Structures are given as C-alpha cells and as structure tokens.
Amino acid sequence: MPVKRYAGDRFVGPTGDPTGFPLDVADGAVLYTSGDLATDQASYIKVTGAWQQVVQTGVVLQTMTGDFLDKYSNQDVYGIKTFHNDVFIRDLTVTGTQTALNTVDSTIKDNIIIINSGESGVGITFGSGGFVIDRGSEEDAFFLFDETLSGDLEYTGGFNFNFIPHVTGDRLVKASETGVFQTQINVVHETGFTATTGVSALEMTGVSSIYDIDGVNSGEADILHKQQIQCYIGGVLQAPYQYSLSNTLGGTGTPTITFAENLFSGVRTNFVYSSTDRVL
Incomplete structure (x- = not known):
C-alpha cells in the first residue's frame, strides 16, 4: 500500500x-x-x-x-x-519606457545629469528634451531644448520656456521687447531734440504700433535755433524766467545782453545759458 x-x-x-x-x-x-x-x-x-x-x-x-x-x-x-x-543599492540600472519616483524631495549628488543619453541621431530624435513641471489644474511649466527653434541669427535649436524666466530676480526680456520686430518702416518723417541738456529724443508721428528701425538717414532740413539765458540771484530764478538772444551784429561778433535785475554785492549770481535746435 x-x-x-x-x-x-x-x-x-x-x-x-x-x-x-x-x-x-x-x-x-x-x-x-x-x-x-x-x-x-x-x-x-x-x-x-x-x-x-x-x-x-x-x-x-x-x-x-x-x-x-x-x-x-x-x-x-x-x-x-x-x-x-x-x-x-550600489549601482542601479533601470531599463524600460517609464520610471516613476513618488517622493516629496529627491536628492541627487551627481555633478552631471545626462538626459537623452545614448542619442545616436543628429540632434534629439524626438525633437526636444528637458524638464516638465506638473502644475495641477494650471498650465504645466517646461524647460526644454527644442531642435526646431530658429532665429534671425541663423541658429537652429534653442531652449524653450513657456513662462518668463528670471535671473537673480530680474526678468529676462523677450525678443519682442528688445526692438527686433517683423514689421519694417523705411522713412522716419520727423525728428527732434529735447531742450534738456544731454538728452535727445526721436519723435515718430502717425505711428500706432512698434516698428523695427534699420537705420537713420540724415538729410537737409530747416532747423529752428533757439537760445535763452536764465538768471539766478541767491539761488532764486529771476523774472522774466528767460531772455531770448538776438545777434544784432548780423551773425558776427558777440551779442550783448542787458539785465534789469539789481545785482547786490556779496550775493551769488548765476547765469544759465541753453540752446536748442529743432528740425522742422
């Protein structure tokens, strides 16, 4: 049995x-x-x-x-x-199509992290590579190198941000904010200079948008020339506030200016001369 x-x-x-x-x-x-x-x-x-x-x-x-x-x-x-x-684990090799890390904070002590390692093509085969941050119900933020980006400087490939980047608290400007634009204007029909010493201004009339300025061409134009003198006594501007100058010598010699103010001995007196030119 x-x-x-x-x-x-x-x-x-x-x-x-x-x-x-x-x-x-x-x-x-x-x-x-x-x-x-x-x-x-x-x-x-x-x-x-x-x-x-x-x-x-x-x-x-x-x-x-x-x-x-x-x-x-x-x-x-x-x-x-x-x-x-x-x-x-000492050395870890992970193969597959997706690796998920479910941690609050991940500490990586490597000096260099290589993304898309082992690429054998010319550029990134899938077109881009980098980091994408999941923002829940808000739009995801990404920091990607995009092989398809190109620009006026004949470059191909560049980093793509979908949010404005900052460096040490300062916002980096976009190309659209630096004066590089697609629309072109060939003629600037009005120019001018401010009366402020050391400050000049370029005035464009009849313009409702921002344009690319390729260059400035100078030519003949009628110029309005103005001069004035202001008198300060004891730091106080005297009336009249300005005096127009005219060269009574027909363009030669030095004009003579007469002031009606009484100049007291020992009181600091300053005369401020200014000149402006405007292209008509």
Missing part, C-alpha cells in the same frame, strides 16, 4: 537523476540523496511538482510563497515587489 507524503517530510531518497525521485509528495518536501560519490550526496526541495537541488550558494524558490532571494548568485526576480524599509 503506497504511503502519502506531505510538505515538510524528510526522507533519504535514491541517488542519480532527479527524474527518478518520488512524485507522491507535496511541495516543500525535503529529500536527501546518498551514495559513494560526493556528487551523490545532496539535498533537494519539491517546488511546484519538481525537485530543486539546494546548492552551497543557496536556492531560489521563486514560485513559492515568500520568494526567497539568493544572497550570492545572480538571479531574476519576477512579479511586483514592495519594500517597506530602506533599500540601499
């Missing part, structure tokens, strides 16, 4: 090929072989209907509850594994 064996049974089995071992045992049974040769003396465990030898470096029972990990040998581990405590 055959004897039914159960998991955990221990018995001395035959020597030789494991295919000749008894099959009427449950998974988890242990079998010790004996024989004259050292190779005949071994231990086996029944795993999912087959006998697996226990070698010196350990045994992997991947299909049994617990999924034992071999401490010494290379092995493949299948299925989803969850580690509830800290895991320390």
Whole structure:
C-alpha cells in the first residue's frame, strides 16, 4: 500500500537523476540523496511538482510563497515587489519606457545629469528634451531644448520656456521687447531734440504700433535755433524766467545782453545759458 507524503517530510531518497525521485509528495518536501560519490550526496526541495537541488550558494524558490532571494548568485526576480524599509543599492540600472519616483524631495549628488543619453541621431530624435513641471489644474511649466527653434541669427535649436524666466530676480526680456520686430518702416518723417541738456529724443508721428528701425538717414532740413539765458540771484530764478538772444551784429561778433535785475554785492549770481535746435 503506497504511503502519502506531505510538505515538510524528510526522507533519504535514491541517488542519480532527479527524474527518478518520488512524485507522491507535496511541495516543500525535503529529500536527501546518498551514495559513494560526493556528487551523490545532496539535498533537494519539491517546488511546484519538481525537485530543486539546494546548492552551497543557496536556492531560489521563486514560485513559492515568500520568494526567497539568493544572497550570492545572480538571479531574476519576477512579479511586483514592495519594500517597506530602506533599500540601499550600489549601482542601479533601470531599463524600460517609464520610471516613476513618488517622493516629496529627491536628492541627487551627481555633478552631471545626462538626459537623452545614448542619442545616436543628429540632434534629439524626438525633437526636444528637458524638464516638465506638473502644475495641477494650471498650465504645466517646461524647460526644454527644442531642435526646431530658429532665429534671425541663423541658429537652429534653442531652449524653450513657456513662462518668463528670471535671473537673480530680474526678468529676462523677450525678443519682442528688445526692438527686433517683423514689421519694417523705411522713412522716419520727423525728428527732434529735447531742450534738456544731454538728452535727445526721436519723435515718430502717425505711428500706432512698434516698428523695427534699420537705420537713420540724415538729410537737409530747416532747423529752428533757439537760445535763452536764465538768471539766478541767491539761488532764486529771476523774472522774466528767460531772455531770448538776438545777434544784432548780423551773425558776427558777440551779442550783448542787458539785465534789469539789481545785482547786490556779496550775493551769488548765476547765469544759465541753453540752446536748442529743432528740425522742422
């Protein structure tokens, strides 16, 4: 009458090929072989209907509850594994199409992080690479190098921002804010200079937008020339506030100016002369 064996049974089995071992045992049974040769003396465990030898470096029972990990040998581990405590790994290689990190803060001590490593094409095969920040219900922010960007300086490829970047608190201006525009105007029909010393202004009339200025052409024009003198006595501007000058010598010599103010001895008196020219 055959004897039914159960998991955990221990018995001395035959020597030789494991295919000749008894099959009427449950998974988890242990079998010790004996024989004259050292190779005949071994231990086996029944795993999912087959006998697996226990070698010196350990045994992997991947299909049994617990999924034992071999401490010494290379092995493949299948299925989803969850580690509830800290895991320390020396060198880590991750392959696949997507890697997810679900952490509040990630600290990376590498000096250089290479994105799109191993690219073999001319430029980025997928057209762009960089960082995208998920902003929830708001528009995502991205910092990408885009191979398709180009500009007037005959460059191809550049960094693309969908928000205005800042450097040490100062906002970087856009190309549209630097005077480089697509629409062109060929003629500036009015120019002028302010009366303020050291300040000049270019006035454009009849213009409702911003235009690109390629250059300034000068030509003949009627110029209105004005001169004035202001008198300050003791730091107080005297009336009249300005005096128009006229050269009574017909364009030659030095004009003579007469003031009606009484100049007191010991009081500081200043005369301020200014001249303006306006192109008509």
